[in-house]
Amino acid sequence: MKIRRSDRLVDMTRYLLEHPRALVSLKFFGERYDSAKSSISEDLGIIKRTFQERGTGILETLPGASGGARFIPYMLKEEAESFLQRVVDEVNDESRLLPGGYVYLSDLLSRPDVLRQVGRLIATQYLNQEVDAVMTVATKGIPIAQSVATFLNVPFVIVRNDSHITEGSTVSVNYVSGSSTRIEKMELSRRSLKRGANVLVVDDFMKGGGTLNGMKSLINEFEAHLVGMTVFAEGEFSGNRLVDDFTSLVKVNAVNPNNQTISAEFGNFINTVFGSGMEK
Amino acid sequence: MKIRRSDRLVDMTRYLLEHPRALVSLKFFGERYDSAKSSISEDLGIIKRTFQERGTGILETLPGASGGARFIPYMLKEEAESFLQRVVDEVNDESRLLPGGYVYLSDLLSRPDVLRQVGRLIATQYLNQEVDAVMTVATKGIPIAQSVATFLNVPFVIVRNDSHITEGSTVSVNYVSGSSTRIEKMELSRRSLKRGANVLVVDDFMKGGGTLNGMKSLINEFEAHLVGMTVFAEGEFSGNRLVDDFTSLVKVNAVNPNNQTISAEFGNFINTVFGSGMEK
Numbered sequence: 001m002k003i004r005r006s007d008r009l010v011d012m013t014r015y016l017l018e019h020p021r022a023l024v025s026l027k028f029f030g031e032r033y034d035s036a037k038s039s040i041s042e043d044l045g046i047i048k049r050t051f052q053e054r055g056t057g058i059l060e061t062l063p064g065a066s067g068g069a070r071f072i073p074y075m076l077k078e079e080a081e082s083f084l085q086r087v088v089d090e091v092n093d094e095s096r097l098l099p100g101g102y103v104y105l106s107d108l109l110s111r112p113d114v115l116r117q118v119g120r121l122i123a124t125q126y127l128n129q130e131v132d133a134v135m136t137v138a139t140k141g142i143p144i145a146q147s148v149a150t151f152l153n154v155p156f157v158i159v160r161n162d163s164h165i166t167e168g169s170t171v172s173v174n175y176v177s178g179s180s181t182r183i184e185k186m187e188l189s190r191r192s193l194k195r196g197a198n199v200l201v202v203d204d205f206m207k208g209g210g211t212l213n214g215m216k217s218l219i220n221e222f223e224a225h226l227v228g229m230t231v232f233a234e235g236e237f238s239g240n241r242l243v244d245d246f247t248s249l250v251k252v253n254a255v256n257p258n259n260q261t262i263s264a265e266f267g268n269f270i271n272t273v274f275g276s277g278m279e280k
Numbered sequence: 281m282k283i284r285r286s287d288r289l290v291d292m293t294r295y296l297l298e299h300p301r302a303l304v305s306l307k308f309f310g311e312r313y314d315s316a317k318s319s320i321s322e323d324l325g326i327i328k329r330t331f332q333e334r335g336t337g338i339l340e341t342l343p344g345a346s347g348g349a350r351f352i353p354y355m356l357k358e359e360a361e362s363f364l365q366r367v368v369d370e371v372n373d374e375s376r377l378l379p380g381g382y383v384y385l386s387d388l389l390s391r392p393d394v395l396r397q398v399g400r401l402i403a404t405q406y407l408n409q410e411v412d413a414v415m416t417v418a419t420k421g422i423p424i425a426q427s428v429a430t431f432l433n434v435p436f437v438i439v440r441n442d443s444h445i446t447e448g449s450t451v452s453v454n455y456v457s458g459s460s461t462r463i464e465k466m467e468l469s470r471r472s473l474k475r476g477a478n479v480l481v482v483d484d485f486m487k488g489g490g491t492l493n494g495m496k497s498l499i500n501e502f503e504a505h506l507v508g509m510t511v512f513a514e515g516e517f518s519g520n521r522l523v524d525d526f527t528s529l530v531k532v533n534a535v536n537p538n539n540q541t542i543s544a545e546f547g548n549f550i551n552t553v554f555g556s557g558m559e560k
Contacts, residue, residue, distance in 0.1 A: 007329065007330045007333070010293045010327050011334050013293040014293055014336060017294060017297060046286045054291050054294075099445075100445060102446045103446070104447070104448050106446070106447060106469060106471075110435045110438070112429050115430075116298065138418065139418045139422070139444075140446075142419070142426075143422065146392070146427075149390075154392075158386075165378065166383070166384065166385070166386070167384070191386075192387065192390070
């Protein structure tokens with residue numbers, strides 16, 4: 001049965017949103033809706049225009065009989081800034097202070113609306129790069145890795161500090177915890193990463209960069225390539241960080257448990273990704 | 281600027297998909313597109329029809345000036361069966377066998393496409409129930425909890441076996457591990473769950489049910505309510521399980537490391553959720 005344009009637009013939008021970065025052929029849509037490729041092409045033009053106007057993402061359209069469309073989600077600078085401002089405002093709340101100058105962030109990173117935007121943001125940073133897998137360390141990096149992986153449409157891999165029988169054989173590295181200068185060990189299932197894979201590293205929080213540095217070593221052990229490292233929050237650290245090539249969405253400064261103050265601000269994300277003078 | 285119907289349909293579809301279970305008012309859409317409420321109502325009718333025909337979910341429309349729409353994702357029986365059949369086929373692969381009769385499943389539960397369908401499926405089971413939070417235990421339950429929480433549009437909470445300083449004060453319970461009859465301890469940040477909350481428990485794998493039982497105790501400690509328990513995979517277990525009120529998507533039987541065979545089949549999900557005689 002031939003499907004009306006309005007119905008096609010609704011279903012195509014859903015389909016494209018659920019298959020980011022995948023090339024969907026005109027043929028596939030044509031058969032799905034029993035419609036001519038020329039009609040499908042027009043539909044794609046409408047979706048492309050709306051996605052662009054609303055800042056949803058790019059719809060790349062490939063012309064020709066063998067052509068199709070590929071949806072690449074992104075977030076524009078304006079939306080990114082207003083989202084990060086809301087995060088900063090939420091983090092600037094003294095009730096988040098924990099003993100030892102730590103900050104409670106688990107509520108933010110367990111809300112689907114926040115995670116969706118964090119994932120879209122980080123995917124925007126790697127818009128033009130090839131990524132085969134997103135890597136993080138258990139436990140709290142996992143939700144971020146999953147959200148980024150959803151927008152990049154690639155699997156994520158979880159590095160662990162404790163071995164677990166259901167992972168099979170693993171590769172492990174020792175690393176120096178930047179904050180405490182202790183030697184620790186992290187490991188990853190051998191099956192989870194292919195040689196030569198392009199790996200994006202994400203995590204929830206960093207101070208000295210020891211964990212990020214450990215993941216870098218692990219990527220080397222797998223003979224894979226590091227694409228970049230992005231963390232949700234960067235804490236204050238006095239001393240030399242073990243990594244400097246990272247991006248942070250927010251920065252939590254001067255947590256002072258004595259007078260119960262906390263001060264969050266933008267990390268280097270906006271400048272790194274959008275540039276300071278760039279308008280969009 | 282007034283927006284054309286075709287453009288509205290594309291953007292409304294995206295908006296509704298990203299805000300499951302939330303009531304979006306006609307007024308909101310009317311202002312967003314500078315369009316009359318009557319036009320928006322017609323748009324919603326088109327989206328409702330398409331979502332229903334394609335098995336995407338229900339679009340509840342509330343009539344009247346103060347009305348609006350609420351998108352409730354679900355999966356129909358046919359799609360559920362074909363998805364679970366694909367999972368079963370993938371699990372039936374001897375290369376997944378690990379020493380001790382364990383099975384490697386981490387690759388499946390780190391693929392966004394699989395997790396999306398698992399989340400939609402489990403959300404379908406609790407379609408008509410009120411859920412305030414999804415609970416799981418670290419590490420491997422997290423991706424499932426996140427996906428279910430995304431479709432239910434509620435936060436998820438992560439129970440841990442090890443204490444972590446950034447969680448603040450915690451509530452802990454001791455529980456008997458069903459498989460090994462050891463006594464273990466699990467804990468949850470005090471801030472993460474409100475008294476009286478309706479909690480859905482999910483996990484990746486169960487054998488004796490000890491972990492699920494522990495989460496039940498924890499829910500009692502928080503004076504919250506258990507809505508239900510659903511696991512991705514159920515393993516064989518000889519002896520009495522500690523819980524019997526659970527649902528499993530797949531069942532992994534007769535893992536035999538000696539002759540290297542593995543046998544996966546449907547869990548009790550399809551019958552529990554769709555009934556055996558129900559067509560859709």
